[in-house]
Amino acid sequence: MELNATYTSLVAVGDSFTEGMSDFLPDGTYRGWADLLAARLAARTPGFQYANLAVRGKLIGQIVAEQVDVAAAMRADVVTLVGGLNDTLRPKVDMGRVCGLLEEAAGKLAPSCKQLVLMRSPGRNGPVMERFRPRMEELFEFIDGLAARHGALVVDLYGAPVLADPRLWHVDRLHLTPEGHRRVAEAVWQALGLAAEDDWRAPLAPGVLPGWAARRGSDLRFAREHLVPWIGRRVTGRSSGDRRPAKRPGLLPYDAPSP
Numbered sequence: 001m002e003l004n005a006t007y008t009s010l011v012a013v014g015d016s017f018t019e020g021m022s023d024f025l026p027d028g029t030y031r032g033w034a035d036l037l038a039a040r041l042a043a044r045t046p047g048f049q050y051a052n053l054a055v056r057g058k059l060i061g062q063i064v065a066e067q068v069d070v071a072a073a074m075r076a077d078v079v080t081l082v083g084g085l086n087d088t089l090r091p092k093v094d095m096g097r098v099c100g101l102l103e104e105a106a107g108k109l110a111p112s113c114k115q116l117v118l119m120r121s122p123g124r125n126g127p128v129m130e131r132f133r134p135r136m137e138e139l140f141e142f143i144d145g146l147a148a149r150h151g152a153l154v155v156d157l158y159g160a161p162v163l164a165d166p167r168l169w170h171v172d173r174l175h176l177t178p179e180g181h182r183r184v185a186e187a188v189w190q191a192l193g194l195a196a197e198d199d200w201r202a203p204l205a206p207g208v209l210p211g212w213a214a215r216r217g218s219d220l221r222f223a224r225e226h227l228v229p230w231i232g233r234r235v236t237g238r239s240s241g242d243r244r245p246a247k248r249p250g251l252l253p254y255d256a257p258s259p
Contacts, residue, residue, distance in 0.1 A: 005193045007077040009049040009251060010038050013067045013109070014082040016056035017121060019247055022170035023181040025257060030247070033176075033184035034080065039256035040189060050254035051076070053246040060084045060101045067246070068105045072112035074251045078192065079113040081105055085121050088135040095135065099142045110150035117188060118143050119155045122163035122180070124173055129164075155191045157184060160201045167204055 012018045012034040020032020034052050042048035051074060053067040063083040071079055083105070087098045110116045120140040123129045140158055147154045157163050166173075168180035176184065186200040 004195060006045055007041055007114075007192065008045055008047070009074070009076040010034075010041060010051075010078045010080070011071045011074050011076040011113075011251060012038075012050075012052040012054055012080045013063060013071050013105075014054040014080070015058045015063065015086055016054070016175060017085070018052065018054035018080065018082050019056050020052075020054075020181065021056055021175040022172065023176070023178045031178075031181070031257070033181040033188065035256065036182060036185035037188050038254050040185070042254045042256065048254055049076075049251045050248065051246075051251040052248040055244050055246055057086065058083070059087050060098050060105075064101050064105050068108050070249075072108045075112055076251065077114045078117060079109050079115075080117045080119070080188065081109055082119045082121060084139050085136065088132055088139055093135065095138055098139065102142065102146060106146050106150045106152065110152060115192065116147075116150060116152040117155060117191065118147050118152050120144075120158040122157040122160070122176070122184075124166055124169045125164045126166065126173065153191050155184075155187050157187060160187075162201055162203050165204055167207065 018032065018034050020030035020035060023031045023033075025031050034054070035050075038048070038050040038052075042050070051071070053071055055066075058066070060083045068081075081102075084098050084102055087093050088095075106116065106118070120143060121136075123133070123136060136158070144154060146152065162168065163176075163180065163183065168177055168183070169175070170177055183200040186197055190196050190200070
């Protein structure tokens with residue numbers, strides 16, 4: 001990777017992680033690591049262009065069908081592809097199909113851009129993570145090989161213990177906080193060969209653990225506000241991303257919104 005390389009455009013492909021949930025802006029929309037990365041790249045390259053095709057809830061088949069050809073046609077300098085994790089969280093999943101679709105996506109995106117970026121996604125510590133960890137690690141092992149075959153970069157967020165710290169996760173326990181997204185943006189920035197601003201892997205300062213009552217209250221809130229609706233969507237075959245457009249469908253000059 002060229003040190004301090006210049007990039008003129010970025011296209012982000014994926015699901016809620018790349019859409020930016022749950023890094024809220026004052027108007028209720030989401031920012032997220034991809035927007036933060038785009039803002040930093042735009043600050044050093046006049047006329048920098050950015051598109052974000054990611055939509056929450058999308059499975060890898062939907063990402064390939066709805067986003068990959070669009071992204072490839074944009075011929076961007078950098079394309080980020082993060083997908084497949086939603087598939088691993090389903091009760092039943094065909095990992096062979098998931099990996100095959102990722103191979104198809106990389107096969108189209110890598111030749112269309114100067115640098116394809118893949119990720120080993122972060123996972124929050126906790127019992128839910130332990131249930132799905134074998135599937136996730138199977139996915140990440142495949143991603144390593146995929147990157148080698150297509151000349152892609154892999155940003156290893158899963159291998160950074162700090163990103164498993166529950167304090168970097170929103171109350172829904174599925175999406176990162178603003179600080180979590182900031183660290184992911186820094187990780188991708190450094191992977192692209194740009195000078196580090198800080199150590200994104202640095203652990204958080206020690207904190208006081210919440211008491212039993214606070215933990216139970218948090219568990220009840222999580223179940224009521226996030227787990228039950230998530231189960232309901234699975235049972236009815238709905239998705240949080242149904243009929244939702246991409247947050248930034250066109251490759252256009254980027255002016256970062258005010259925080």
